[in-house]
Amino acid sequence: MTAPAPVRTPLPAALAGQHVLILGGSSGIGLAAARLLAGAGARLSLVARDETRLKAAVGTLPDGTAVTALTADATDEDRLVEVFRQAGPLDHVLVTAGAASRTPLAETDRCRVRDAFDVRFWGGYSTARIAAGQLPAGGSITLMSGVYTVRPVAGAAAAIASGAACEGLTRALAVELAPQRVRVNAVRSGVVDTPPLRRRLHVSDADPAEADAAVAAAGSHLPLGRFGTAEEAAAAALFVMANPYVTGSVVTVDGGQSLA
Numbered sequence: 001m002t003a004p005a006p007v008r009t010p011l012p013a014a015l016a017g018q019h020v021l022i023l024g025g026s027s028g029i030g031l032a033a034a035r036l037l038a039g040a041g042a043r044l045s046l047v048a049r050d051e052t053r054l055k056a057a058v059g060t061l062p063d064g065t066a067v068t069a070l071t072a073d074a075t076d077e078d079r080l081v082e083v084f085r086q087a088g089p090l091d092h093v094l095v096t097a098g099a100a101s102r103t104p105l106a107e108t109d110r111c112r113v114r115d116a117f118d119v120r121f122w123g124g125y126s127t128a129r130i131a132a133g134q135l136p137a138g139g140s141i142t143l144m145s146g147v148y149t150v151r152p153v154a155g156a157a158a159a160i161a162s163g164a165a166c167e168g169l170t171r172a173l174a175v176e177l178a179p180q181r182v183r184v185n186a187v188r189s190g191v192v193d194t195p196p197l198r199r200r201l202h203v204s205d206a207d208p209a210e211a212d213a214a215v216a217a218a219g220s221h222l223p224l225g226r227f228g229t230a231e232e233a234a235a236a237a238l239f240v241m242a243n244p245y246v247t248g249s250v251v252t253v254d255g256g257q258s259l260a
């Protein structure tokens, strides 16, 4: 009989010294999670496709952070296996790789939907499958979902369906991996101010103050009067990683966007 899940402090302090791999760690929510985890004293393996962006992301972490940068495409399962081998023993895995392109149904052929699923769902699936064979009791896998899965907008079917699939996968794997005391959760984030949002709003980096003002104006109609920050979404990932009694949960951090 397997021992029960270990009891330890459920606060982020529990993550000190733990090794966390973030697939999608060079930008947005993944990079924000890396910064929070570095602050908590975790060791990091950051994974993404673009080496230059990865190096720049590593450069933004506090001095002394134990971090390894590894390039991989989430759609390449063989490369993911190699990345896990290079990273060595892990305690937690967070998957934020994904991109939310928006197109109306008439312009969204199966290829586009497949592309969305390839990264977000199949990338998450492959990562979870590799991680499941390696994580220790109390370890965790965290996937990303989004508020549109419960409060959809038109023209985002591929992104919404792939996010919803990640929520289903989360619950399925939480049950399947519970006997080995590995936990699986998802963060259902509201719209967050990260590079994809700024691209969607056509906000230019040329004048940062003007860009911030444009983002603020675009989010002012939301219940709390603004979009979320990457750090606010990432903090939910740290919560589910650290708390040894959380599994199968989809934690919503959406500033009330699902209610409006």
Ligand SMILES: NC(=O)c1ccc[n+]([C@@H]2O[C@H](COP(=O)([O-])OP(=O)(O)OC[C@H]3O[C@@H](n4cnc5c(N)ncnc54)[C@H](OP(=O)(O)O)[C@@H]3O)[C@@H](O)[C@H]2O)c1
Residues within 6 Å of the ligand: 023, 024, 025, 026, 027, 028, 029, 030, 047, 048, 049, 050, 051, 053, 072, 073, 074, 075, 096, 097, 098, 099, 100, 119, 120, 144, 145, 146, 147, 188, 189, 190, 191, 192, 193, 194, 195, 196, 197
């Ligand atoms: N921002 C939001 O408003 C929001 C809301 C709800 C849900 N989400 C979801 O949260 C996740 C993160 O969003 P974000 O806004 O933080 O995005 P982001 O800033 O664009 O960051 C995405 C990260 O994933 C990496 N990535 C993308 N495609 C990849 C691939 N095929 N293989 C490996 N790495 C890949 C990117 O680096 P490379 O491009 O170099 O690979 C980058 O590090 C996404 O799944 C998104 O759909 C976001």
